Amino acid sequence: MFQLADFSVSFGTATALRRATLDIRQGDRLGIVGESGSGKTMLALALMGMAPDAATISGRLTIDGHDMTHATEATWQQMRARRVAMIFQEPMSALNPLRRIGDTVMEPLIVHEGLSRAQAQARVLALLEEVGIPDPAARLRMFPHELSGGQRQRVLIALALACNPALLIADEPTTALDANVALRITDLLVRLAQERGMALVFITHDLAAVARTTKDIVVMYGGDMIERGPTAQVLSAPAHPYTQGLLAARPDPTVPPRDATGKRRRLPTLPGTVPPLAALPQGCRFSGRCSVELPQCAGTRPTDHALDADRSAACHLLGATP
Amino acid sequence: MWYFIFRRTAGFVATLFVVSAVVFAVMNILPGDPALTILGLDATDDALAALREQLGLNQPVLARYVSWIWNALQGDFGISHSFRVPVSELIAERLPMTVSLAVAGMIFTLVIALSLGIGAAARHRKVGDWGVMFISQIGIAVPAFWLSMLLVLLFAVKLRWLPPGGFAGWSDPVAAMRSLVLPTIALGVVQSAVLARVTRSSALEVMRQDFVRTARASGLSRRRVLWRHVLPNALVPIVTIVGMQFAALVTGTIVIENVFYLPGLGRLIFQSISNRDLPTVQALVMLFAAIVVTANFVVDLLYVVIDPRLKART
Numbered sequence: 182m183f184q185l186a187d188f189s190v191s192f193g194t195a196t197a198l199r200r201a202t203l204d205i206r207q208g209d210r211l212g213i214v215g216e217s218g219s220g221k222t223m224l225a226l227a228l229m230g231m232a233p234d235a236a237t238i239s240g241r242l243t244i245d246g247h248d249m250t251h252a253t254e255a256t257w258q259q260m261r262a263r264r265v266a267m268i269f270q271e272p273m274s275a276l277n278p279l280r281r282i283g284d285t286v287m288e289p290l291i292v293h294e295g296l297s298r299a300q301a302q303a304r305v306l307a308l309l310e311e312v313g314i315p316d317p318a319a320r321l322r323m324f325p326h327e328l329s330g331g332q333r334q335r336v337l338i339a340l341a342l343a344c345n346p347a348l349l350i351a352d353e354p355t356t357a358l359d360a361n362v363a364l365r366i367t368d369l370l371v372r373l374a375q376e377r378g379m380a381l382v383f384i385t386h387d388l389a390a391v392a393r394t395t396k397d398i399v400v401m402y403g404g405d406m407i408e409r410g411p412t413a414q415v416l417s418a419p420a421h422p423y424t425q426g427l428l429a430a431r432p433d434p435t436v437p438p439r440d441a442t443g444k445r446r447r448l449p450t451l452p453g454t455v456p457p458l459a460a461l462p463q464g465c466r467f468s469g470r471c472s473v474e475l476p477q478c479a480g481t482r483p484t485d486h487a488l489d490a491d492r493s494a495a496c497h498l499l500g501a502t503p
Numbered sequence: 504m505w506y507f508i509f510r511r512t513a514g515f516v517a518t519l520f521v522v523s524a525v526v527f528a529v530m531n532i533l534p535g536d537p538a539l540t541i542l543g544l545d546a547t548d549d550a551l552a553a554l555r556e557q558l559g560l561n562q563p564v565l566a567r568y569v570s571w572i573w574n575a576l577q578g579d580f581g582i583s584h585s586f587r588v589p590v591s592e593l594i595a596e597r598l599p600m601t602v603s604l605a606v607a608g609m610i611f612t613l614v615i616a617l618s619l620g621i622g623a624a625a626r627h628r629k630v631g632d633w634g635v636m637f638i639s640q641i642g643i644a645v646p647a648f649w650l651s652m653l654l655v656l657l658f659a660v661k662l663r664w665l666p667p668g669g670f671a672g673w674s675d676p677v678a679a680m681r682s683l684v685l686p687t688i689a690l691g692v693v694q695s696a697v698l699a700r701v702t703r704s705s706a707l708e709v710m711r712q713d714f715v716r717t718a719r720a721s722g723l724s725r726r727r728v729l730w731r732h733v734l735p736n737a738l739v740p741i742v743t744i745v746g747m748q749f750a751a752l753v754t755g756t757i758v759i760e761n762v763f764y765l766p767g768l769g770r771l772i773f774q775s776i777s778n779r780d781l782p783t784v785q786a787l788v789m790l791f792a793a794i795v796v797t798a799n800f801v802v803d804l805l806y807v808v809i810d811p812r813l814k815a816r817t
Binding site for chain 2: 229231254255257258259260261262263266267269271274275276277278279280288289292293324326337340341343344
């Protein structure tokens with residue numbers, strides 16, 4: 182349904198997303214994992230046609246076979262909500278504070294499907310029920326500030342689902358929530374995707390959440406998609422040095438926090454930080470921070486190496502040792 | 504919320520009393536003997552003394568203040584020295600003129616400023632935005648009286664499209680509106696320039712917020728997002744300025760009415776000051792002050808209507 186081919190988003194000389202290739206089909210549950218600045222939010226915005234005005238877009242994006250790469254705002258308005266919808270990471274500020282919940286969720290139904298207020302209200306009640314909001318009839322008349330963070334995120338999910346999108350993008354939907362609330366929201370997303378046969382793109386840096394939620398993942402670094410495959414396989418046997426480092430940095434609950442001599446153990450970390458967009462190396466984005474350094478790393482962009490039928494990683498190491 | 508409204512109302516009444524005391528004090532400190540002004544320099548001492556007695560000028564200041572307030576509350580502002588009729592009649596006669604002008608100026612300001620301000624915000628850092636900023640800068644810099652004269656020269660004297668001044672009342676609505684066009688523009692240009700800038704910056708502020716992105720992600724058109732989501736959230740600073748501007752518009756009528764020969768309160772206050780007509784000046788200054796205080800009071804109440812979060816907090 183949604184296809185990206187060699188899709189890039191850049192600002193002048195800085196490239197936020199480099200030659201991304203992605204194929205999202207009905208029923209997919211895809212995790213996009215990476216640090217801040219890895220290009221995962223830019224990818225989501227590109228799928229919504231909401232890349233900033235200053236961005237230059239190249240490559241190809243098709244939705245249901247239609248080329249949307251340079252589609253007009255009016256064309257995108259027809260796609261948003263009905264084909265692709267998105268929920269954002271800050272439920273506290275993502276709802277218009279001056280509008281009642283009901284009016285907010287109703288709006289796309291009235292605008293896109295031409296429903297009357299009464300019809301829209303009936304649909305909204307069903308939606309709020311579906312996303313697990315208790316006593317929806319009373320919530321309808323409430324303002325966002327009267328709801329908790331978890332409730333607001335549920336309202337935003339209801340809003341995104343209002344016009345039955347084929348794809349729901351969740352951009353770090355649980356980052357701002359308590360751990361137990363976050364868990365219930367991710368489970369809700371999976372349930373909704375399964376029940377509705379809707380594709381789900383789950384963007385996060387939370388590896389536990391991605392393991393719980395998705396069937397496949399794409400690991401991103403510095404605007405590149407560096408590794409992809411079935412979630413369980415990638416997480417258990419990462420191929421790219423960056424993915425390996427990312428997984429090693431997870432706290433392991435079976436390892437006691439202090440070692441035999443009583444010294445506090447430190448979590449392994451990746452050396453350095455993600456460089457600013459304009460300062461990323463031209464070749465492999467990870468070169469300079471990587472534990473291995475081949476001569477071609479800094480200058481040549483590694484291509485995807487197939488590891489399996491549905492697994493690949495972009496690293497020169499994999500090309501060198503077949 | 505009711506406590507908030509009660510507090511604001513109490514503050515409103517208290518402010519009005521302070522204002523009345525200040526107005527009364529200033530009028531009484533001013534040099535000049537009303538009796539002498541009325542009777543002229545040739546008046547005999549006996550006649551002056553008799554008139555002072557009749558006007559109550561011999562009573563202590565506090566007693567005169569209390570009786571002024573007491574009568575004013577009942578709509579009696581005394582007799583005008585120069586027109587020899589009750590001040591309340593003078594005001595009632597001229598109030599519709601000034602209210603028409605101020606309301607027309609406010610509507611003009613709101614329509615021009617909101618569309619220019621929101622339009623500029625939508626075209627942030629593009630030609631349209633710069634255009635609005637440039638024009639509004641000129642609008643702010645132009646003095647109203649000078650603009651009035653230019654408007655009269657061009658549209659009344661040269662092109663003869665509109666009357667140069669005067670107002671014959673609302674019995675002929677078309678003529679009334681025609682004579683209000685130039686004064687309204689002269690009165691509203693500065694205010695709409697200021698408000699357009701406030702609207703623009705307030706809207707830009709709101710457009711950065713997350714819920715605007717949510718609205719766009721719901722497939723709403725840019726226009727709908729701007730007018731239905733951005734504007735309501737940008738209203739609090741706008742309403743604050745509009746409240747101050749309404750006061751500025753009402754006092755601005757003094758200049759405009761004099762330039763365009765409009766028989767309103769502004770012209771009346773100007774004439775009364777020239778005539779040293781103390782009761783009229785005092786009543787008018789009080790009236791203008793009351794309008795300003797009321798405008799601010801209404802703005803305070805509007806905040807609660809605009810933002811439901813304040814209702815919960817106050």
